[in-house]
Amino acid sequence: MSRGAIVVLSGGLDSTVCLARAVRAHSPVVAFTVDYGQRHRIELERAAAVAEHYSVEHVVQRLDLASWGGSALTDGELAVPTASEAADGPAIPITYVPGRNLIFLSLAVALAEVRDARAVYLGVNALDYSGYPDCRPEFVDSFRTTAALALRRGVEGDAVEVVTPLVQLRKADIVRLGVTLDAPLALTWSCYRGDTEPCDDCDACALRAKGFAEAGIADPARR
Amino acid sequence: MSRGAIVVLSGGLDSTVCLARAVRAHSPVVAFTVDYGQRHRIELERAAAVAEHYSVEHVVQRLDLASWGGSALTDGELAVPTASEAADGPAIPITYVPGRNLIFLSLAVALAEVRDARAVYLGVNALDYSGYPDCRPEFVDSFRTTAALALRRGVEGDAVEVVTPLVQLRKADIVRLGVTLDAPLALTWSCYRGDTEPCDDCDACALRAKGFAEAGIADPARR
Numbered sequence: 197m198s199r200g201a202i203v204v205l206s207g208g209l210d211s212t213v214c215l216a217r218a219v220r221a222h223s224p225v226v227a228f229t230v231d232y233g234q235r236h237r238i239e240l241e242r243a244a245a246v247a248e249h250y251s252v253e254h255v256v257q258r259l260d261l262a263s264w265g266g267s268a269l270t271d272g273e274l275a276v277p278t279a280s281e282a283a284d285g286p287a288i289p290i291t292y293v294p295g296r297n298l299i300f301l302s303l304a305v306a307l308a309e310v311r312d313a314r315a316v317y318l319g320v321n322a323l324d325y326s327g328y329p330d331c332r333p334e335f336v337d338s339f340r341t342t343a344a345l346a347l348r349r350g351v352e353g354d355a356v357e358v359v360t361p362l363v364q365l366r367k368a369d370i371v372r373l374g375v376t377l378d379a380p381l382a383l384t385w386s387c388y389r390g391d392t393e394p395c396d397d398c399d400a401c402a403l404r405a406k407g408f409a410e411a412g413i414a415d416p417a418r419r
Numbered sequence: 420m421s422r423g424a425i426v427v428l429s430g431g432l433d434s435t436v437c438l439a440r441a442v443r444a445h446s447p448v449v450a451f452t453v454d455y456g457q458r459h460r461i462e463l464e465r466a467a468a469v470a471e472h473y474s475v476e477h478v479v480q481r482l483d484l485a486s487w488g489g490s491a492l493t494d495g496e497l498a499v500p501t502a503s504e505a506a507d508g509p510a511i512p513i514t515y516v517p518g519r520n521l522i523f524l525s526l527a528v529a530l531a532e533v534r535d536a537r538a539v540y541l542g543v544n545a546l547d548y549s550g551y552p553d554c555r556p557e558f559v560d561s562f563r564t565t566a567a568l569a570l571r572r573g574v575e576g577d578a579v580e581v582v583t584p585l586v587q588l589r590k591a592d593i594v595r596l597g598v599t600l601d602a603p604l605a606l607t608w609s610c611y612r613g614d615t616e617p618c619d620d621c622d623a624c625a626l627r628a629k630g631f632a633e634a635g636i637a638d639p640a641r642r
Contacts, residue, residue: 257482257483258481258483259480259482260480260481261529264529264530264533265533266532266533287574288571288574292571294529294532294533294570294571295525295526295528295529295532295566295569295570296529297569298525298528298529298565298566298569298570299522299525299526299529302518302521302522302525303518303522305518305521306484306487306517306518306519306521306522307487309489309517309518310487310488310489310517329568329569329570329571329573329574330568330569330570332568334568335565335568335569338561338564338565338568339565339569341561341564341565342521342558342561342562342564342565343518343521345552345553345555345557345558345561346518346520346521346552346553346558346562347517347518347521347552347553348511348515348517348552350552351510351511351552
């Protein structure tokens with residue numbers, strides 16, 4: 197068994213499948229969630245439930261990006277577009293949170309160094325995704341180099357690994373992998389809107405539904 | 420006049436000289452301070468005073484790195500070494516905060532994008548410094564590439580500039596530049612210890628004293 201891992205956990209489908217993968221390869225595993233002021237607060241509850249499911253430590257870092265504005269995910273004045281509006285809109289939609297994965301990964305590799313964890317897992321996906329630049333493999337590759345230069349571990353020749361097991365998977369493959377790994381998909385939340393039930397209307401709901409449909413699996417969160 | 424700039428402001432000598440430089444080239448300028456749980460809380464008061472001196476907006480982001488531990492700057496259980504202990508100790512001393520500039524820069528470039536600022540200023544210095552890996556120019560160079568890949572601005576061919584005007588200066592040159600720019604050096608705080616007066620004993624105090632001595636200038640904060 198290798199040393200531990202930090203898993204960036206949003207409470208969504210992808211990061212939960214990442215956690216399911218990480219707990220099979222690492223110990224201890226720490227689930228790391230950033231409460232950045234997202235409007236869909238239910239995501240944070242689901243992240244806690246998933247961490248509890250796996251009986252792993254859950255570190256929640258509060259970060260007030262909401263007061264900065266600039267994203268429909270944090271600014272209540274901006275409407276979350278429907279999936280068809282997102283498809284017809286700019287390549288990078290208004291649900292983009294500037295620098296989100298850059299900030300999350302920076303915090304996660306720092307935590308990995310403090311905890312002496314071998315790896316950081318991030319559930320980015322660049323195929324069935326919303327077009328955010330910080331989900332692309334070229335961003336993650338560059339981040340690895342930068343993080344190795346920033347941290348003591350890199351200087352000492354033992355850089356924190358940044359693992360993105362889903363980056364080249366279709367959403368249907370992520371669903372299948374989650375089922376294979378017995379991940380608690382029923383606990384996960386994808387909807388960008390913060391109601392008690394998913395809206396079935398936003399880009400995140402549409403991507404999730406497409407994934408389950410193409411995998412031929414009923415979404416256990418909708419039963 | 421170019422567009423605005425975000426200046427990472429700790430309240431220390433270097434970041435204050437950076438701000439003095441930035442206000443001559445950019446408008447509006449936003450001073451950006453991270454309250455990461457540093458023991459030397461007086462640094463935060465000095466940052467506010469410097470921002471007020473320049474009548475610029477001051478954005479303070481709270482980030483709880485102290486609960487993570489791992490650094491003498493955030494963990495009251497760890498002693499801040501004296502300058503001679505630091506010189507005799509490991510290349511990266513225990514005052515190192517894992518990922519600090521990586522995290523600060525990630526937040527600052529995100530804020531720059533939200534505010535449509537052209538540049539981020541960071542007062543890192545790789546000559547008279549404490550040996551932190553995330554103060555080296557190779558880290559900053561790599562970060563520029565990563566940030567351009569992470570942010571909308573980079574995708575659109577207008578990447579946020581990351582400016583480090585002090586990176587190749589000696590501390591004495593930074594002092595001289597500060598005096599030339601009429602920076603409010605009397606307001607700045609360098610000491611790693613959080614008392615009401617600098618300790619004259621830690622690495623930060625030693626570097627500051629050496630800089631003023633070599634510049635032949637009396638430290639206005641000590642009068």
